[in-house]
Amino acid sequence: SDPLEVQLQQCQFWLSFLQSRIPPVEPLGDKGKSHKPAYVMLVGTHADLSPARKNSSGEYTSPTQGVLKEKMMEQFGRIFNIEENFLLIDSNSASSPGIKAFKSIIQTRKQNIIEGLPRCTQFLDSVHEELVLWKQSLANFPVVTWAQFIGHLHEVVNPLAGDEHLKEVIQQLQLMGEVVYLKSESADLICLCPQWLCSTLCGQVLSREFQSSLGSLGRYSMLHFQNFQPGAEARDTITILQALGICIKGDEDHDVELEFPSFYTYEKKCKWEADNTASKDGHYGGVCLQTSESASRILEIMFPRIQIQLRKNSYRRYDAEMILDQWKNGSRLMSGNMEGIIQIVKEPVSKVVGLGPPGEAKIVVKVRGPSGSSKLCFYFLEEILGLIDQVLLEMSPGLAIDKYIMSSKDLLQHKDEVHSWSPGEVMSALKSGGWEGSLEHPGGWKESLQQLLCWGNQNIQDNLVKGPELHVSSISTVTRQSLCNLLDAPHPLGRDWCLLAVQLGLSEKVPKLDIGAGSYSQTARLLDEWATDSTSLVSSLLDHLHTLGREDAVQVILSGCSLYRIQTTEGESVDVEVNSSSAGSNVSR
DSSP states (O other): OOOHHHHHHHHHHHHHHHHHHSOOOSSOOGGGOOSSOOEEOOEEOOGGGSSOEEOTTSOEEOHHHHHHHHHHHHHHTTTSEEOSOOEEOOTTOTTSHHHHHHHHHHHHHHHHHHHTSOOOOHHHHHHHHHHHHHHHHTTTOOEEEHHHHHHHHHHHTOTTOOHHHHHHHHHHHHHTTSOEEEOOSSSOEEESOHHIIIIIIIHHHTSHHHHHHHOSSSEEOHHHHHHTOTTSOHHHHHHHHHHTTSOEEOOTTSSOSEEOGGGOOOOOOOOOOTTSTTTTTOEEEEEEEEOOGGGHHHHHHHHHHHHHHHHHHHHHOOSSOEEEEEETTEEEEEETTEEEEEEEEEEOOOOOTTSSSOOEEEEEEEEEEOTTOHHHHHHHHHHHHHHHHHHHHHHOTTOOOEEEEEOHHHHHTTOSSOOEEOHHHHHHHHHHHGGGOEEEOTTSOEEEHHHHHHTTOHHHHHTEEEGGGSBGGGSOHHHHHHHHHHHSSOOTTSTTHHHHHHHTTOGGGHHHHTTTBTTBOHHHHHHHHHTTSTTOBHHHHHHHHHHHTOHHHHHHHHHHSOSEEEBOTTSOBOSOOSSOSSSOOSTTO
């Protein structure tokens, strides 16, 4: 019964969510499709409550059905294997044609997945049988450490089982959905009952009722938490929640024992004070992390995890004084005389009813320091963005992120609205003018790239490699995927991968690259072939694409490649990506 626009946005969000969780796998297929794409089936539930009507076969049909499928195929067809059948089902009728078709498709896809999995061994069967009994004996708390898991299997199943056999078994058990393996800083954990983990534990702890009973401060003592978890030892529960990234436990040197960032309800506007020591003649810089409108909600979802990561880092920093203050959708980090603000900012984009508060979310990171601290500020910003990057890689490795560079002058003047330049604009200026290049500000002045990216510090500039001068192999898989989608398809004027090969001086390789067309991406193969030459730089690829007249492909590279990389003392660039449209966030990524 929802309007078509609402249905489109809901589908776009969930498919964007899946895309962020499942990064593309090389070698890329035709038009950049992942080597192992996920299967997706579009299903409209509760068709009996919608304007849909039954046809002669008893199946529901709707006028919007075809439009919705066409839009999803256009946007996500190169990302997923989307089923041909778009089902509208009556969820209350188990014998309806829609339900039967749904079960049939699920069974077929299940069989396809099973055929690609390793075969079951006698050892796996024995372990599976033992886990059923072991799980029953640990019904109240079915979680063991990796060491306990190994010891139990050696004692009960096979004392000669080696580490490789046990690792293979635990992977197979996870694929079967029998266990959940959790990496932890103290000791890796294995939950023998996924249903208990998701429903009993997380379902209770993340419920509104539990949050209301704890209070909205987001910070609690262990005793306070234990009072609301009488059925289990609080320390054991907290160990699991820490492994899941839901909370963090302080050590004895810190006042706050437990912190749950997702429980924060109070918000505050954190504005820099003009009378701070950095306000005059200080150094200012910032980066704004954005994604597509349909996926921006994902940034809000992961922000509490980013706050967990910030807190972890503050606990580890014994070499310098660090103060971290956190609230809902925001954090303020102090390190010596430097100050960083990390927050979620929403900008209105639509007023579609049914999608909650309108707004496109982005993560804004701002750093400032007193005069003479430009180098420290640069690495302080890199450290913060590196922590965000780590969370992105863990939670959404396939999420396309664009890093906008914020105006240093606007930040210095404490303006409410700070102008920022897109990665494509910055990359273009870098290519044409190098570090001496500049960007036009709407206010009528120019800001130099040396100031925006290097904080006006020559020493920093000497240790950076500009994005256009990076080797073509530095292009991320997500950017390559977009490039393949543009160049694999035949062009009316022949300006596709084939003519690009001629431009790159690889015309003799065309017959070889064309083998397997339709199954593999010729563009990806071409880039791999060209990458064997150490002189193949991003700037050269941009020039060749510009010569072909493929400005669409040029924009993909400008927006998706690293702005710079930090060189090591040996002169090699660090393998991180400053601006890639992948799950990399720090500007040196």
